Amino acid sequence: MDFGKISERGLVLLGCGKMGSALLQGWLAGGLSPDAVYVIDPNPSDWVLAQAVHVNQPLPENPAVVLVAVKPQMMGGALPQLQSYGGGNTLFVSVAAGTLIASYEAVLGAATPIVRTMPNTPAAVGRGITAICGNAHTTAAHLDTTQALMSAVGQVVRLDGEHQMDAVTAVSGSGPAYVFHLIEALAAAGHAQGLAPDLAMQLARATVCGAGELAYQASETAAQLRINVTSPGGTTAAALEVLMDAETGFPPLLRRAVQAAADRGRELGK
């Protein structure tokens, strides 16, 4: 990726925990010079400290981008220190769940270009997906810059508006955790069938990873890939009868889980 203005003017990363580090890892791997990155974090990890980026050092006068990756609950304490960059030509990009664009505008000024995004942690291996939407002061160029930054760590989709963000967060932002829990639950179920825990975990993890890779590479729909596994009257059909039950299977369970996540996003926005 050509980091252009970011290489010249710098990128400030406010909060460099799990999500900030996943993004930073992708950018550095994509060719961003560590010298262009200014991390602010009270407890930087050993990994961050080893990246030759500026950590808790004086900031550039006019950074091209401020990437906000602190928890929503920390935003009130963290954001005001960057208020002086508001209303100028610094683009603010937030990855925080829940926190509304209006909250940033209240601190930074409504004339600040702000793009709200929702990435996910597979960004750490270049396989994330990030949804983006901007405020009234973001131009096509700001959205392009954000898209380029997030494309360094996976796919990017543009939303119609911020109203979609809580649902997106509940599906793809939090979604990796649902899949990791699927691995845990599948392994536990294998153990309940008499397999040793290690073997059950190896089988479950490889199965989810392999199925994910197949879904990524194959041209068929997810439904067709499922049908391809399901021999009529066979073992998969027996399991799917349980999992696809309209009252007790995955569909109502995931609907409730995604609803809970989206509701929590809305609460965080208050």
Ligand SMILES: NC(=O)C1=CN([C@@H]2O[C@H](COP(=O)(O)OP(=O)(O)OC[C@H]3O[C@@H](n4cnc5c(N)ncnc54)[C@H](OP(=O)(O)O)[C@@H]3O)[C@@H](O)[C@H]2O)C=CC1
């Ligand atoms: N994790 C995920 O899968 C995803 C997270 N997000 C969003 O990313 C954001 C960060 O989440 P995540 O990375 O998981 O959380 P982390 O707690 O791992 O990272 C947040 C980092 O910010 C630091 N921090 C706390 N206060 C300040 C401050 N005043 N100034 C600068 N840095 C500060 C924290 O330090 P300390 O630990 O010492 O408090 C921590 O290192 C959240 O808003 C979340 O909604 C979005 C998509 C996916």
Ligand SMILES: O=C(O)[C@@H]1CCC=N1
């Ligand atoms: O759990 C959270 O609130 C964050 C947002 C999406 C994933 N992690």
